[in-house]
Amino acid sequence: MEERAEAQKDFLQQWVDMQEKLWKESMAMGEKMLAATPFGAGAKGMPEFNPFDLFKGYFDLVSFWSKALPPASVPQMPGMVPSFTQLYETWMKWWQGEKGLAGPGTWYEEFTNRLKKTFGDKAGEGLGLTVFKRVTSSAEIYFDVLDFWAKTLSASPDIAAGKPLAPEKVKELHDQWMRNYRSLMESLWGSAPSAEMQDLFKALAGPPGAGAESAWAVLAPTLANMTQLPGIFQRLAKGDKAAAAELGGLFAKNYEETMGKALLAPTIGYFREFQERINKAIYAYGQYTNGKAAFLSFLQSAGVTAAEKVFQRFIEFTPKEITPETYKELYKLWCNTNEEVYQEVSRSKEFVDLAKQMVEQGLLLRKELDEISDHVLKFTNFPSKKDMDEIYLAIYETKRDLREARKRVTELEKQVAMQKAASSPSA
C-alpha cells in the first residue's frame, strides 16, 4: 500500500516536472514560432509575407555599384575605384582559367558580400529606394537565369553553334538541365519539405530532458509511419502535382494521430489552462507548417513541369551565335513559359485547395496565438484583443446612434422652421 502511494507520488512528481519542462520549452518554441511565422506578431498583426523577400539580399549590390561609379558621379563614395579594380582583377583571373575561383553566380555574390562589409546597408527610405530594392531583387533572378543558361549553353556547344543534337546528347543535356533547373527554382519557392518543418522536428528532437524526450517519443512514430515518403518525393521530383497534396495529407494524418493527440490531450497542474492554450497553438503551428510545406511542394512540382516545357522550347532554339541578346531571348522564353505553366497551375483544384488550406491554417494559428495573448493580458491592466474588440463595437454603435440622432434633429429643425413659417403673419 505504502509502496503504491510512493509510486503514485513519484508519478505525480514526474508528471509535474515534465509539465514544467514542457512549459518552459513551449515558451521558447513559441517565441521561435512567432519569429518564424508570417502570422506572428507583425507590425499590423497580419501576414508580413512580401513576395520580394523571396529574392532578397541583392540590395547590397547597390553599395557595389555606388563604389564602382567614377568618383565624379558619386563624390560621397570615395575609395570605390581601387575596390572595383580588385574585383575586376579577380574576375579576369577567373576568366583566364585560374583554378580555385568561382563562376559568375558566386562571383556576383562575392561582390555583394565584400561591399556589405565595406559600406554596410545604405540607410534611408522612400518610394524610389523601395522600387530600387525590387529592381535589384528581380535582377538577381535575371542573373541567376543567365547563369543557368550560360551553363546549359556551355554544356552543349552544338546548340550554341546552331547544330542539331544527337539523341544521347539530348538525354545528357536533359538530365543536367533538370538538376540545374531544380536548384534555380528552389531559389524561388524554397525547398520541400519546408525549412520550418525541419526546424520543428529538430526543435522537438534536439533539447535534452524528459519533456523533449516525451515529445520526441510521440513524434518518432509520425516519421516512422511515413513509409510512403520516398515514393512521394520521387513522384514530386517527376513533377507529379497530385503528390504534393498527398504529402500534405500524409503529414497532417500522421501528425494528428500522434503528436496532435498528445498536444490536444487534457493537462493538469498550476498552469493547466495556459498549458492547454500553448499546446493548441503548437498544434495549430504544426498544421500550418504542414499546409505550407504541401503548398510549396506543389509549386515545386509545377516547376518541374515548367522545366520540361522550357527544355522542349530550348531544344528548338538554335541561335546562330551567342550574343547578349541571346540571353535576353532565353530569359524571355523562361519567363513566359513559367507564366503559362503557373497560370494553368493556379486554376487547378489542387492549387486552390492547398492555398485555401494554408491560409486557413495560418488564420487558426493566429487565433490560437491571440488566445494566448488574451490569457496573459487578463492578469495585467492592459486591454486584450477581445477587450479592444468590445471597445470597437461600442464606438461603432455609439457613432451609428449619434448619426441617427443627428438626422432626427435635422428633420425636427426643418419641421420647426416650416411651422414657424406657416404661423408667421406674412404667411
Place this chain on the structure above:
Amino acid sequence: MSENTLGAMLKEVARVEEKLLKGYQNLLEIKDVESGVTPAELVYQEDKFKLLHYKPEGPDVCPVPLLVVYALVNRQYMMDVEEGLSLFRKLLGKGIELYVIDWGYPTKIDKYLTMEDHILGYLNNCVDLVRDRSGCDKINMLGICQGGSFSVIYAALFPEKVKNLAVMVAPIDFHAGRGKGLLMDWIPLLNPDLMVDVMGTVPGEFLNLGFLWLKPFALIIDKYVGLAERLDNATALKSFLRMEKWIFDSPDQAGETFRKYVKELFRDNQLIKGEFTLGGRKVDLKNITMPVLNMFGEHDHLVPPECSRPLSDLVGSQDVTTICYPVGHIGMYVSSKAQKEMSPTLAQWLLDRSGKASATEKGAGKAKKAKKDS
C-alpha cells in the same frame, strides 16, 4: 564554359549593371510621387470618408455634376495618376463638374463598418450633399470596379436621386467570370468568417498578394527587369513609380463589409438573382430606369467582361449603352488607347443626357425642392 558563351553573358551582366547604376541615383532622389495631379477641394468628411470636389474648366459647364464612386480596394487617384492620362482632367476639360469619393484607410476600429454604412450612410450622405450644392434633384454617377457594384445597388435603391448611371469594369454577375478570371475562382473559396473574426480588417497586403499571384512572373520579376532597361529615363521612371505607388497603395478592408461582399455577392451571386438586400431593402435592378452606360475591358483578367456585360440586360432602363474596349482592367483607366476613346465617349454620353433638358429640370428640381420644403 566556352569563351564566347561566357563573354556574351558577362557583357549582358555588365550592360544591366550599367543601367542599374544610372538609375540608382535617379531612384534614390525620388522619395515619393504625388497621389493625383489635379487640385481638389475637400467638401465633406465623415469618419475616414472624404468627398473631394474638382472644378470644371472652360465656360460651358455641364449642369449636372458627376459623382465618382471608386472601389474600396486601392485608391481613387488611379484616374488622375498622370497629366496626360488623367480621366478627371479630360472630364473637367469637357465642362463636367466632379465630386470624387475617397473611402480612406480603414483601421482595426472600422471592423464593424457594414456595406449598409458605406452605401446607405456615406454614399447617400454624399449624394444628398452634391444635390444640395448643385441644386439638382438628380445627379450623375460613375461607379468603378467594386464602386460600380455599389453604384448599381445605390441606383436601384434610390433611382429618384440618380439622373444617369455610368459604370466601368463593374462586377455584377459574379459567377459568369468563373474559369475566366482567377480572382472570380479564388475569392468565393475564402473563408470570410474566419478571416474577419481573426483579423478584424482584411489586410490590403493579403489582397495584393492575390493580385500579384495572378501573373507572378510578369508582376514580381519581369516588370522590374524591364524597368532596369528604362532606369536612366527620368520621365519613364516617374511614370512607373506613380503606377507602382498606386498598385501597392491598398487599404485594409472593413471586416463586416468584406464578409457581406464575399458571401452574398461573390459566393451567392445574390445581386443578379434579385435576392440581395441592404438595410432590410431588396435591391431590384429593374428599378434602374435612368440611362445606363456600361463599359468594360475585353482583356480584363480581374473583372472579366462576362461579369460586367449582364448589367445591360438586367436593368429596367430603356436607354442602355454597352461598350467593350480592347483593354485590360488597369488599361481601362490609364492606357492611351482607352483614354483616346473612353473619356470622350463618357463625357459626350453624360453631356447628351444632362444638357438643356437637365437645365430645365434643374430649375424644376429647385422648385420641387422648395415646394417639398414648404
